Amino acid sequence: MPRRDEVALVLPEGVRPLSLAAARAVSAAIRAGQLLPGQRLPGTRALGARLGLTRNTVVAAYEALAAEGWVRMEGPRGTFVSPAPLEPGPAEVSQDSLRSAPAYRLPSRRWKDRRAGLGSSWPSGALVLSGGVPDLRMVPHELLARAYRRALRAEGQRLLGYLEAAGHPRLRAALAAHVRARRGIPAGPENVIVTHGAQMALYLAAQALLRPGDRVGVERFGYPPAWDALTCAGARLTAFPVDGEGLIVEALDAQPDLRMVYVTPHHQYPTMAVMSPARRMALLAWAARRRAVVLEDDYDNEVHYAGQPVLPLASMDGGRSVVYVGSLSKVLAPGLRLGYIVAPAPVIEALARHRQVVDRQGDHALERAVAELFEDGEVVAHTRRVRRAYQARRDALAHALRDTFGSALEFTVPAGGMALWARARGVDTERWATRAEAAGVYFIPGRRLDYLGRIQSHARLGFAALEPDELREAVRRLALALAD
Numbered sequence: 437m438p439r440r441d442e443v444a445l446v447l448p449e450g451v452r453p454l455s456l457a458a459a460r461a462v463s464a465a466i467r468a469g470q471l472l473p474g475q476r477l478p479g480t481r482a483l484g485a486r487l488g489l490t491r492n493t494v495v496a497a498y499e500a501l502a503a504e505g506w507v508r509m510e511g512p513r514g515t516f517v518s519p520a521p522l523e524p525g526p527a528e529v530s531q532d533s534l535r536s537a538p539a540y541r542l543p544s545r546r547w548k549d550r551r552a553g554l555g556s557s558w559p560s561g562a563l564v565l566s567g568g569v570p571d572l573r574m575v576p577h578e579l580l581a582r583a584y585r586r587a588l589r590a591e592g593q594r595l596l597g598y599l600e601a602a603g604h605p606r607l608r609a610a611l612a613a614h615v616r617a618r619r620g621i622p623a624g625p626e627n628v629i630v631t632h633g634a635q636m637a638l639y640l641a642a643q644a645l646l647r648p649g650d651r652v653g654v655e656r657f658g659y660p661p662a663w664d665a666l667t668c669a670g671a672r673l674t675a676f677p678v679d680g681e682g683l684i685v686e687a688l689d690a691q692p693d694l695r696m697v698y699v700t701p702h703h704q705y706p707t708m709a710v711m712s713p714a715r716r717m718a719l720l721a722w723a724a725r726r727r728a729v730v731l732e733d734d735y736d737n738e739v740h741y742a743g744q745p746v747l748p749l750a751s752m753d754g755g756r757s758v759v760y761v762g763s764l765s766k767v768l769a770p771g772l773r774l775g776y777i778v779a780p781a782p783v784i785e786a787l788a789r790h791r792q793v794v795d796r797q798g799d800h801a802l803e804r805a806v807a808e809l810f811e812d813g814e815v816v817a818h819t820r821r822v823r824r825a826y827q828a829r830r831d832a833l834a835h836a837l838r839d840t841f842g843s844a845l846e847f848t849v850p851a852g853g854m855a856l857w858a859r860a861r862g863v864d865t866e867r868w869a870t871r872a873e874a875a876g877v878y879f880i881p882g883r884r885l886d887y888l889g890r891i892q893s894h895a896r897l898g899f900a901a902l903e904p905d906e907l908r909e910a911v912r913r914l915a916l917a918l919a920d
């Protein structure tokens with residue numbers, strides 16, 4: 437039996453969700469004059485108990501009623517029927533106001549949280565072998581600071597206004613000249629957009645070139661942040677195998693509807709395989725035949741030790757299929773967040789429109805400063821310096837690993853890049869990594885870089901950020917962690 441002061445609220449049948457049904461029960465009672473202006477509604481817990489609903493459901497119902505003006509929520513005092521008569525008043529509480537009722541409804545993630553160990557913060561004194569981080573102690577801070585000051589002095593306030601989304605014209609020109617001279621890519625400034633790192637480049641390329649539902653091929657062992665960028669654009673990914681010559685191009689034929697393939701041909705991430713010339717030709721021929729886009733991620737082109745870097749796919753394609761992504765994170769510093777895309781001018785214009793939506797533009801003062809470092813030959817000189825150091829570090833790590841683990845750890849010394857890909861037969865590298873962390877050494881277990889999440893005994897060991905002595909100490913601790 438309801439108490440005398442209780443209004444009999446009846447949930448309408450068949451209305452879902454239940455919060456909408458509860459809201460309509462209350463609005464019906466108000467319309468019928470059973471609940472009067474100013475009258476206090478039952479507490480959410482009490483009404484929930486009466487109607488057999490959770491408290492959260494009633495809260496959502498009250499919020500929907502408040503959004504449409506039926507009631508006023510007055511915090512701890514309670515919820516009251518609005519004083520003004522609802523003339524003519526909405527007939528029913530709509531689904532829309534229910535949807536807008538909860539303040540924070542966070543969408544579920546469209547991408548997987550793979551925690552590849554990129555960009556985390558490590559405790560001080562940690563020996564970090566987590567892949568491709570350059571040695572930040574070698575960054576030419578002073579040169580950069582002076583160039584930045586000069587940029588602000590020379591172009592004053594202009595650089596601090598709203599400017600071109602595609603980047604500072606001098607950096608676009610410098611990058612075009614750089615990829616023309618050193619990578620054989622026939623590009624002018626109109627073919628370049630400057631981005632906040634290769635990551636934004638990948639994101640923009642995915643947004644501009646894909647439609648939700650498009651299928652994209654990726655390397656089975658690969659770079660999870662790129663997969664995330666593609667997935668965010670609604671792409672459906674298919675992973676294809678890689679071997680010592682990079683992506684196995686013939687395997688692409690198994691999937692007839694690929695719109696795009698994302699590849700790292702120069703230093704395959706994370707195996708470091710250099711894609712063979714035959715595979716390169718086959719990939720370009722496949723893309724032309726299928727009218728598919730090749731998204732070429734050449735994130736560390738200059739960090740190559742064996743002769744000249746291999747020329748990118750983009751140098752052989754004639755602007756037909758390849759969208760080329762580069763980064764200054766490896767040769768200068770990841771914190772500068774400078775990357776770029778080289779593509780035909782109409783593609784660059786589309787990318788710039790997308791860039792405007794998420795970020796408006798980059799830091800033009802920084803872009804001008806870095807353009808000057810390119811023009812003065814400083815970037816190339818710095819690259820030469822770090823390449824020499826990194827090569828010595830690669831060799832130091834390879835020696836220390838061989839001396840310590842012998843044949844128990846298999847790896848090929850990479851021709852380029854900042855990490856090596858090793859296999860410890862019979863070892864679960866996730867567990868090894870956990871033990872190593874306790875000893876202050878950080879590396880990425882291979883499983884996190886496997887699209888299928890299966891391989892157990894591989895590891896990516898970066899060497900660029902540490903001096904040879906530090907690398908030897910890291911290997912000593914790795915051995916202790918393995919023996920544990």
Ligand SMILES: Cc1ncc(COP(=O)(O)O)c(C=O)c1O
Binds near residue numbers: 633635636700733
């Ligand atoms: C395969 C690959 N692509 C792209 C990047 C790019 O980085 P950023 O966004 O710092 O330019 C990295 C960095 O680790 C990488 O390994």
